[in-house]
Every structure is written in C-alpha cells, then in structure tokens.
Amino acid sequence: MYSKVVMDHFKTPRNVGEMKDADGMGEVGNPVCGDMMNIYIKVEDDHIKDISFLTFGCGAAIAVSSMLTDIAKGKTIEEAKKITNKSVAEALEGLPKNKLHCSNLGADALQLAIKDYEDRKAGKVRPPARPEDRHEHTHGESCKCPYCNGDVNAGLEFCSHCGKEMNDSH
C-alpha cells in the first residue's frame, strides 16, 4: 500500500519529540478526524536550526511528519514557507489517495509553527486555543440531523428519522 520511502520514514522516523524551548509551535488536526500533529521549530539567524514533531495518526501521518521535518531542517524561514503538501508527498514517492490529507496536515502544521515564531518575534500574544476548535464529540452528546433536526444517534451512519446519510460535518 505504501511506498518504500513512506515505510522507511514510518519505521525509523526522524526528529521525534517535544521541544520544550521551541521558538514556534504549530498544532493541527484532532482525534475525531483520526490524526493530530504538532511541529516545533528552533530558529537561529533566520534558519530553522532544529525541528521536531509529535504525531497521533496512521502510517502516512507519521511518515509525512518525519519527511517534512527532514526537508525543513536547515532551511531559511522564507524557504520553509515554500514547502507545500505536494513537495512532501512527492518526496515520499506518493501517498495513497485516501491519505493525501495527511500531507496537507504536515504542511499546515509547519506553516502554523512559522507563523507562531513570527508572531512571538513581533511581540504578539497568541490567542489561547478556542475550545470550539477541539471538535471532540464524546458519548452522550447528541448531534442534530442537519436535514430534519432530529436527534442523531452516534451509532448510526444515517438519520433514523429521515434516513439521510450522516457525514463528518454534522
């Protein structure tokens, strides 16, 4: 299913770990969607001197994180800003279609980390993470059917009132 490069980065991921003294941090995703990624950067002389990641996710998500940190390491901030999901996916010699979102996640996390670094440098205070960003539905909370407004049972893939298919956007 995965390319050799993906499996290599999955099995022996580079740059794993939290960075306590990071100059910038980017966090994307959440467990509801199945993956979550943190990217930490240390910047010196406008270069990404060090970079690391923590990832909750599938093989592709871990490989993307590893490859991304490898690519970004040593780059100038301006160069790092040009790293896209496409360049990461290409470096991994492709990802299965249903895993392309993993590469988006990686690129987004890096850009957020860079923005965080620049904001801190400019003296901006980061807004605290909004609770509504964490879309963590737990058992017991009921969602409303977007079609008929009936209570949606989390166990069903369709609304038991009107029969419409449920999707992740509920």
Place this chain on the structure above:
Amino acid sequence: MSIINLDYISANPLLPEVQDAMVKAIKKNYGNPSSSHRLGDEATGVLELARKSITALINSASPEEVVFTSSGTESINHAIKGVALAHAGKGKHIITSNIEHNAVLKTLRRLMKMGCKVTSVSVDEYGLVSPADIARAITDETILVTIMHGNNEVGTIQPIKEITRITREKDILFHCDAVASVGIVPIDVQELDVDLLSFSANQFNGPSGVGGLYMRRGVKIWPLLDGGDQENGRRAGTENLIGIVGAGVAAELASREMESRVNHAKNLKDRLIKGLKKKIGDIIINGHHEISLPNLVSVSVKYIEGESIVLMLDEENITVSTRSACASGALRASHVLLSVGRDYADAQGTLVITFGKETTEAEIDRLLDVLETVVETLRKMSPLYNKVQG
C-alpha cells in the same frame, strides 16, 4: 519467518480436510445438480451431503431449511429485503440495533429510501441490546426484528432467546446475523427460536464464496435472486458446488470439535487479556467480559492510532485488525465502538485480535511482547500521550 495470523475474522486457513475434499470435488464433481443425468445426480449427492452437515451445525429441523448463498452479506440482504418485500402489505417497520454489521445497516438504509421505517435500539457499555427496548419499539407496522448474535468488533453475544420470546408472541419475524458466531460457538436455531439466520463458511475454516441462510419452515420471504429452481426456488443460480463441498466438511469438523475449539479459544483469550493488562497501561478491553465470542479480543490502546500499530506488527510478521477510520478508508470511527461509549480517540486506537484452532499460546505471547514495544514507540511520538504525561 512464518506469519502469526491473529486476524482470523478477516481470513482463516482452509483446514487440510477441507482442502482435500475441495480438490476431490474439483476433479470429480463438475456436474450441475440441476441436470437429470448421472453427472447431475452425483453433484446433487455431494450438495445434499454438505447441506446435512450445515443442518447439523446449526441444529435445524430439516435440511430443507438451509439455503446456500454466496456470502454472509448475501444471506443478510436476502433475509431483510426478502421479508420487507413479502410483507410490505402488512407493514414497513423494521427494528435493529446500533451495532449491526454494515451488511445489515446499509441494507436497511436502502430500504428506508424505498419507504421503510427503521428503529435502531442502542446498546449498553458492554454492547448488549436490551430486549425491553425491542419490545418498546414494536408497532402494529413492525414486520421484522434483525439483531446480530456475536458482534464482529467487540465480541458481545446478544440475548437472542429473550428477544425471540417477544417477537414470537407478537407474531413478528426475527432475523439473526450470526456470521461471526456460526462454527465458532454452538448455535441452535430451534433453541434460539429464530425465523431466519445468516452465516458464512469462511468464518469457520471453510472457503470464501459460500454463505448460508436458515429459513424456518413456513416463513414467507421473497427470493433475492430470481431465475432457475435451484435451492427449491429460493435462490436461483447454479450452485458453487466446490465451495459448498468445502463448507460442508468445515461444518462437520466444527460440529465435531466445537467443545475443544471453544475451550482452546477461551484459554487463549484469557491469556491474551491477562497479558495485555499486565504489559500495557491505559487500555480498555471492549465488549462484555463473559457473554462474548471466545475467539475475539477487542482492545482500545489509548493515545495511539490503530493503523500504525497494525503496520508495525506486520513488520514483525504478526497480523491483527483495526477499526480505525484511517485503516478502513472510512472517515469516521467505528459506529460499534462509539455505541459502546469509546470516544473518538480511543476508537481510533482499537485493535481486533481474532484466532482459531491452530493458534498457539506461544503466538499470543509473541504478540504481547512485540505489542509492548510497538505501543511504547508510538506513544513516544504521540502528542496526546505527551499531554497526559505533562
């Protein structure tokens, strides 16, 4: 290094006796049971022999109540759609549960688009349906209740007898999806008092491509496939004779070895659960702890995702299954795990470990050793674990 297969529910080996019978049938029984000459007679002979073995496995009153199909999925579609079509004049309401297999859920969804009404009852934290909930859901329009026997994701076995007591009294048909149970635990259709029961040979060391549907004598149901008069006019299409021969032998072996297989599986399950609790912290064993399939362990490993566990175990030649959304290609976590109260993250880190008569204690121990390392490696990478650790 040989493969340690702990994903029996996806695929399990054809037993040597099954292979031999099928090879023999390939060479000898190419006849069509519908033919009236000697080749046809020979084919009919082996077909009916296989049907008798299945009849014995589920303790049906007569071989005439057993219909061969192409899969558990076809049997389920046949049972539900066949009843809905045959009884449309009486009503259009069907009752099911939140933890059914997609073969049931998607069949019902299709029927809803055609005007049927469906009530789905919830389960408790162990995955058990409450018969009282079923009783409450019944209306004058109800024509069918469909509830599974053993659940394929968490293993819980439903109180089928208590439910059929209600449906029998109300004169409502009952279908049981017993795909994960038949050949694994004793199933007695007369004791359970079901009207329809679906099963599949590939769950008990038989070939894929052979399913079966038990239809109690007198049950009014339409065929799913129209055409020739095969299976007494209840399922048209030339029989998959080679597969059916294999299914028959697999059923015969399952009947004969049922007690020893169940005991063997229980021992392995016990060993696996004890080992998991001892070696790995922050886990949840899903499903009912006693009323459960003996060959299945469902475990949610907190803070990590299932597909990465499966890949890392695969590198060590160990196969297990996960219900994580990433691995299944679905975009959301398993409806069964959410129904028994797992949150999204825990559902993503859930493994389903299934085994059979060839599985050894040494293989279970090997899984435990490797899994311990894999979990440690993945947790070191996990932002969720990092947060908990502070």
